[in-house]
Amino acid sequence: MAAISRRRPLALAAAVAVALGAGALAVTSASAAEAPLKDYELTWGIKQSYRSYVTGMAAGSFTPAGGATQAADNGAFTFAGGTGTYDSDTHAVRLGFAGSLKIASKLHGFDLTLSDVRFDSGAAEITADVTSGGTTQDDVPLADVTVTRTMTGMETKLTKEAATVLGSASYEGAAGDPLTVVQKTPPTQSPSPTGSPSSSTSPSPTASTSPKPTGSASSTASPSASHTTSPSASASETGAATEGDIADGTLGWGVKQSFRTYVVDGPAKGRITASGGATQASGNGDFTFTEATGTYDTDADTLKAAFKGAVNFKGHEANGSYGLDLTLSGLTVELDGGTGELTADVESLGKTSDDVVLAHLTADSSDLKAEDDVISLDDVTAELTKAGAQAFGGFYTEGTVLDPVDLSVALSDDAQLPDGNGDGGSGNGSGTGGSGDSGTTSGTTGGGGTTGSTTGGVTGALASTGSDVPTGALGAAAAVTVAAGAGVVIAVRRRRQA
Structure with a gap:
């Protein structure tokens, strides 16, 4: 998988500081290396143009289940019930989320499901299990993530494996939708690896602070914008009329x-x-x-x-x-x-x-x-x-x-x-x-x-000239037909530790 610049441990530590409270970073070497995390949500739209393709040209649908939801107007997906750990040695946050997402189109002949979505700040990636044609590939790396301090609105870059899942090589290396990982219900105290209460009550980022994915901005200039009033060379040398x-x-x-x-x-x-x-x-x-x-x-x-x-x-x-x-x-x-x-x-x-x-x-x-x-x-x-x-x-x-x-x-x-x-x-x-x-x-x-x-x-x-199609996402270019309809085998390596 193509790698992106990974954040150094200190940067990752800063990213987790807001989510867990400063007390979580003051873990002594004598303490356990991992602190438990719970009640997190992951919001990611995969890619805006892909969503528009599925519900538009492919006449397909997205069906979230098991705790996953989708925002209105074909918006981004949220996976809830996130649990995992914070590693005080590597300063990495590792979270797994409940819920699944079925993506299907009878017209274009694909039917696949994403489940067991995971975020790893240390590896700076999103993974998921992908089920298609009765076969499940575990821990498929879908996107590289540029981890930020707040873990909101993080940039994502689709992987080669994601391009295979989505059915077009053009997706490899393409910018995905922004990723936000927040704690749904902030704890009353920062988690402690020893289980003892901590006096820190630093707040964690909330979903309201995350930017919403938006479509590409279009030019607002009118096609009939006024032109320059300076004279131009209008007639040709052969005397054509102006x-x-x-x-x-x-x-x-x-x-x-x-x-x-x-x-x-x-x-x-x-x-x-x-x-x-x-x-x-x-x-x-x-x-x-x-x-x-x-x-x-x-x-x-x-x-x-x-x-x-x-x-x-x-x-x-x-x-x-x-x-x-x-x-x-x-x-x-x-x-x-x-x-x-x-x-x-x-x-x-x-x-x-x-x-x-x-x-x-x-x-x-x-x-x-x-x-x-x-x-x-x-x-x-x-x-x-x-x-x-x-x-x-x-x-x-x-x-x-x-x-x-x-x-x-x-x-x-x-x-x-x-x-x-x-x-x-x-x-x-x-x-x-x-x-x-x-x-x-x-x-x-x-x-x-x-x-x-x-x-x-x-x-x-x-297109219906002059009318608006009710879609919150307009798109760029690919189909899922190959991955879902042809039963492509996705070659991935198991990311999860035994």
């Missing part, structure tokens, strides 16, 4: 590399199909959308361009039905003074929402400049919106940075776009499995088979 209709153009965008990998090479075991004038670069690369139409104004630094082509993501096939069937089409870019938005028509499992604002866009410059009758913008930052997060079923949180956008539009019929195509609308490109040419053919990355929508339901997987 405003008018777009003759042609291409849009290069990969959506997000990790999502493409998840669909083709990850747990979805699926395929990506570009069609209708869109193509995909080889090696599961970026997409190119063509035949732009729209308007521009280089004096006002505004542009609106719509592109032809569609891309379909399909995966999690079971008996001819798909748990993931997402199509993006009708992509449109609108910019005003260097900021704007990317919209698309989104079809998911047979349900369609038009003109969903997928991403906020920010260009390097607020000026639109034409050279040889072509306006080109490279590496435009794309940040996922709330509606975009819902469209992807909680795979990524609002504010997640997507793949950058490359945009080129021709202002005249004879202008040459960067790829060498002119003629106002040819815009062909190569893609894995074929070339997109005015919608006549399509390119597919991944497995073969037909494309199109498949009926079936994932409630809330499709």
Whole structure:
């Protein structure tokens, strides 16, 4: 397991001082090394995006039992009844907690249970027993922990074993939700290894002091933010008007590399199909959308361009039905003074929402400049919106940075776009499995088979423009299908002492 920087014994001693009282640290060498602890609670959400994936795209559920609970709105989990010991020699707190958590999705075919959750400040980790497919692996290390003095809001880092449990290698090394370990009912006196009462009544941290996990902050800047009033070079050398209709153009965008990998090479075991004038670069690369139409104004630094082509993501096939069937089409870019938005028509499992604002866009410059009758913008930052997060079923949180956008539009019929195509609308490109040419053919990355929508339901997987989906956690990207459905054997070493 990948290790993180472990706290030194003195730092761990300080962490326990608040929880146990200073008297617990004044244990003499003649006393027993371990003092008993009880009535502790552990609160941890695993990872916000994972929770959103389970209840969103996977249409699954979390079922806590035996003393474990979950906060409202798909929040973090709390395991109560924590008991254990404080080691005065190593200054380590070791606690085991009651309760279990069942994580299941019939649609994506997984069913696993976490139980016997443990926290060890000395090893700086969280472990749990994981039951899947009738087999239980004991003491699976789920996360490394950056132990703090108060033991509240501690940073966590998911392990390789956790990535296996959650079903995607992308989780290895990813930041998990913050961890809080508190004593539910502070003792009237500090524990003493000899059993004799101690005069110390130092309070322990309470759950009210722990920060609540929150989603990623999104940009509050309006896509139509006012632009600079300074004049820009608006007309091209060939005399193109400073405003008018777009003759042609291409849009290069990969959506997000990790999502493409998840669909083709990850747990979805699926395929990506570009069609209708869109193509995909080889090696599961970026997409190119063509035949732009729209308007521009280089004096006002505004542009609106719509592109032809569609891309379909399909995966999690079971008996001819798909748990993931997402199509993006009708992509449109609108910019005003260097900021704007990317919209698309989104079809998911047979349900369609038009003109969903997928991403906020920010260009390097607020000026639109034409050279040889072509306006080109490279590496435009794309940040996922709330509606975009819902469209992807909680795979990524609002504010997640997507793949950058490359945009080129021709202002005249004879202008040459960067790829060498002119003629106002040819815009062909190569893609894995074929070339997109005015919608006549399509390119597919991944497995073969037909494309199109498949009926079936994932409630809330499709964005509803202008409405809020009742979820307290939006997400980033993975499934539990491999770990639960395929019965993966998790290679771990037993952490608990005999």
